[in-house]
Amino acid sequence: ILFVIVGFLLTVIVQSSSASLAITLVMVAQGWIDFKMAAAMFLGGNVGTTITALLAALIGNIHAKRAALFHCIFNVLGVIWVLAMLDEFLVGIDYIIMYLFGHSAMGDSINNADTTIALSIFHTVFNIINTLVFIWFIPHLEKLVVRLMPSNDEDDEQTHLQYISMGMMSTPELSISNARMEMQLMAKMIDKICVSYMALLFEKPKNVGRLLQKIKKREEITDKIELEISKYLTKCAEGELSASASRRIKEMLRMVNDLERIADIFYQLSL
Numbered sequence: 001i002l003f004v005i006v007g008f009l010l011t012v013i014v015q016s017s018s019a020s021l022a023i024t025l026v027m028v029a030q031g032w033i034d035f036k037m038a039a040a041m042f043l044g045g046n047v048g049t050t051i052t053a054l055l056a057a058l059i060g061n062i063h064a065k066r067a068a069l070f071h072c073i074f075n076v077l078g079v080i081w082v083l084a085m086l087d088e089f090l091v092g093i094d095y096i097i098m099y100l101f102g103h104s105a106m107g108d109s110i111n112n113a114d115t116t117i118a119l120s121i122f123h124t125v126f127n128i129i130n131t132l133v134f135i136w137f138i139p140h141l142e143k144l145v146v147r148l149m150p151s152n153d154e155d156d157e158q159t160h161l162q163y164i165s166m167g168m169m170s171t172p173e174l175s176i177s178n179a180r181m182e183m184q185l186m187a188k189m190i191d192k193i194c195v196s197y198m199a200l201l202f203e204k205p206k207n208v209g210r211l212l213q214k215i216k217k218r219e220e221i222t223d224k225i226e227l228e229i230s231k232y233l234t235k236c237a238e239g240e241l242s243a244s245a246s247r248r249i250k251e252m253l254r255m256v257n258d259l260e261r262i263a264d265i266f267y268q269l270s271l
Helices: 002-014 017-029 035-057 062-084 086-101 113-148 154-158 172-199 205-237 243-270
Strands: none
Touching (some): 002 017, 002 035, 017 113, 035 062, 035 086, 172 205, 205 243
16 A cells, blocks of 8 residues: 555656656666565556546536546546455466566566566556456446536536647647637537527526526636637747638637627627
């Protein structure tokens, strides 16, 4: 358990499970830790890598947050059941090494290549078996995640950006494409505002307050989306662009401003 915690902290500090695994392999090769300690650190690294996903999901929508939480629960449950039968699991890995190389990875010679290969096999087998075990429980895990992180309402899906929240892409053209997809989602949000506004003409008085609240909230969301998309497109314009890409950015800036104005008009008409 101590070395699981060490592996977890190491992964959190370096923000990379690959880097922490490489460090663990070096520690084994130098003879600082044995096979079982290194395996425990590998398990801790699998939990630590979920922190990166959780941090990245903070700026995402409800689906991104749920996916990060699912990833965390999946890895934690996998580590728990493997840790409970770690000795038997390592014996099985050792049998594989003995079959392949004729040497035990759990013997006195802990600094040989067999041990590092055994750790790599352990990490691979752990993830494969973990996936094969929990794939049958996906519906139950999904219900658990939704219960732990419920959606406030249907607009929770669009409170945050989906396509441009992870920063600039490798080329301006890809960044512009992502901004275009974000604008399409913004247009769908405005379509919902239009539907709610039209419903005001036909709904019974008791539902008017609920519709007005929806329109107001969705209009506030479009304000935020318009600001973020404009910022993103402005950053795109700072790079080296072709004449056509530069023209597209100018057109998209005008379009996203017009979309936001349409949402404002619907909101003002509903007052």
